[in-house]
Amino acid sequence: MLQRFFIFCSGADTQILETCSNGERNKYAGIGATVFFTAVMAFIASGYALHTVFDNVYTAIFFGLIWGLLIFNLDRYIVSTIKKRDNIKSELLQAAPRILLAIIIAVVISKPLEMKIFEKEINQVLLEEKNAMTLSNKEQLALQYTPTIEGLNQEITNLKAEIASKEAETNALYDTYISEAEGTAGTGLLGKGPVYKEKREKHDAYLAELNQLKETNGAKIENIEAQIAALGVDYNSAVENSQPIIDGFDGLMARINALGKLPWFPSFFIFLLFLAIETAPILAKLLAPRGEYDYKFEEQESVVATWVTQKVEQRKLLLATDGALNEKVYADIKDEEELYRYKKEKAEELLRLQADSFQNIQIKGL
Structure with a gap:
């Protein structure tokens, strides 16, 4: 049950994984667990940060849960879309936007926890500032x-x-x-x-x-x-x-400013910790060796791509053949004398009817 949940978190194709070995399923369960716990850390950090802003537990939990689900969905989507290939540059290019976003998110979620970890020191700085302000x-x-x-x-x-x-x-x-x-x-x-x-x-x-x-x-x-x-x-x-x-x-801004007045070295390592946590899902996918699932997934993609290509080519050929046949049919009709005489008679009949109708209208007008 837990393995299936973590596989769901990894964004992998469960139908393909069911045909793979147990080791391959464990690998993707591990990737999914990394995605899940990254979202949990994002929920905790954002919940604390929002609690310092709103000073309300329920509001902080509500918006923190939304933020955690957003991070979870984003990580799951990006991890599932990174395709294991033999070209590491292509994989890094796919992961580059997520790594950049991970740096931003790491800054966002590390600051609240830094403020909690260094709460006593921050309170001392704030006390000195309050005394000076007084x-x-x-x-x-x-x-x-x-x-x-x-x-x-x-x-x-x-x-x-x-x-x-x-x-x-x-x-x-x-x-x-x-x-x-x-x-x-x-x-x-x-x-x-x-x-x-x-x-x-x-x-x-x-x-x-x-x-x-x-x-x-x-x-x-x-x-x-x-x-x-x-x-x-x-x-x-x-x-x-x-x-x-x-x-x-x-408030939040005052505590962030107070945190900035403390030595930067401990805060920097906490930032690196959360950066590692945020990039963990993408790194886990990049560092994982290409396995049975990747080959089967690539094969399935190849089958679909080939089938779609064949359908497109068939439609192109059908359109070209139909066009050529239509041209030939109308060319043959153009050479038919009997059809020419028939259309000429119908046209003459139509002209006579139009002339009679015009004459009747003129007579009624008089």
């Missing part, structure tokens, strides 16, 4: 908020500097009127005289202005700090909203 994203978002925040901070600095300047002037007036009272400066007289009173009033006026300035600038600083806090909240919100996009940066 930092870059924060820096780019910060460029939108930093100038505004720096401008607001500068306003706070200016307001505080204005308070500090007014406070310094007030303190200087305080030292002045205290020194006047102690007699260590100003008039040099000990006690609270008119000059002391004047300087004290000036200090008290500056102190009132200082308190008013602190209250006004304090309110402004609180308002600016609230604006800075709001901008900080907006910045953090923008970072949080954009982070899921970065976290989702692990």
Whole structure:
């Protein structure tokens, strides 16, 4: 049962193989098994690749099965159409398109399995890229908020500097009127005289202005700090909203790019492995020695070709003979005087009938 299934996979003529030896049937069963397992590998690889795209098991299995059947049908067709002859160049010429296609298919089906084999290394590369993207994203978002925040901070600095300047002037007036009272400066007289009173009033006026300035600038600083806090909240919100996009940066293309950043040597050998698997059916057919089945198959083709050629030649001869006979018959008829007289009488009769009919029509018109 299994042998018959693999022979079916090889695309060989089962009727001819039934007349061949058991060894010949085993050879083609082996070729068919290679075709079958190549399709299985294509199904697994494409199913995994499509799972990374659609993230759905049933969708991946469905399209992977279609891809596997496509590869199976293609391999079976090409293997069955390669005819074993004594000319190796002719066989290679038949196999050249399939070998070229095998290289393309090997690249397609090896990449998904490479991504699975090197999944941990790819995840590490993706993690580093995500971290770099997160930092870059924060820096780019910060460029939108930093100038505004720096401008607001500068306003706070200016307001505080204005308070500090007014406070310094007030303190200087305080030292002045205290020194006047102690007699260590100003008039040099000990006690609270008119000059002391004047300087004290000036200090008290500056102190009132200082308190008013602190209250006004304090309110402004609180308002600016609230604006800075709001901008900080907006910045953090923008970072949080954009982070899921970065976290989702692990699709098929991202993983292929990450795989490309790993050392090429292991990936190259995996590619060679799948190239060998993909070309296995065609190589198995090319390397297999010419056997009993090939001779019988060639004989059957020769019989059919000879029969078709004979039929074509017979039809050509029949057509040529029929044409020659027709020419001879019509030539003989041309020489018959009796037939000539008969046709002449009929033609004259026809002309008389036409003339009578025309005359009747003219009379009716009058």
